[in-house]
Amino acid sequence: MNIALIAHDKKKQDLIDFVMAYSEIFSEHQLFATGTTGKLIAKETGLTIERFQSGPLGGDQQIGARIANDEMDMIIFFRDPLTAQPHEPDVSALLRLCDVYKIPLATNEASAEILIRGLESGWLDWRSIKEKRVRYDG
Numbered sequence: 001m002n003i004a005l006i007a008h009d010k011k012k013q014d015l016i017d018f019v020m021a022y023s024e025i026f027s028e029h030q031l032f033a034t035g036t037t038g039k040l041i042a043k044e045t046g047l048t049i050e051r052f053q054s055g056p057l058g059g060d061q062q063i064g065a066r067i068a069n070d071e072m073d074m075i076i077f078f079r080d081p082l083t084a085q086p087h088e089p090d091v092s093a094l095l096r097l098c099d100v101y102k103i104p105l106a107t108n109e110a111s112a113e114i115l116i117r118g119l120e121s122g123w124l125d126w127r128s129i130k131e132k133r134v135r136y137d138g
């Protein structure tokens, strides 16, 4: 599965801790991240992560493009709901695309934990075994 990891600045340590806690599961998947998030997680966990641009420089949009190309299976995005982001439109667009393409999305540890445990238990296998994914056709 292709999993994108994203965290706003005040949530980065939380995401590092989360990925560290479940590193055995994450290590079995292809990991992607926005620039700074990916750099920090890779450094702290030793996991291989393909990095996009930093969020404010277009990283969220690059991940959104992967979703639109049916190339992302799960998004873990620890958002900071208490700090205004200069690239808020990009953030909203990414969340919107998760709904458009029915991509599992977790925006905090509680929901991320359920997704990761579900992933481990095979609840999301349908995404990889389905021959032809359901695409949004308007």
Ligand SMILES: O=C(CO)COP(=O)(O)O
Pocket (backbone or CB within 6 Å): 006, 007, 008, 009, 033, 034, 035, 036, 037, 038, 053, 054, 055, 056, 059, 060, 091
């Ligand atoms: O801003 C972000 C997501 O909106 C995250 O970007 P960085 O991982 O580069 O800090």
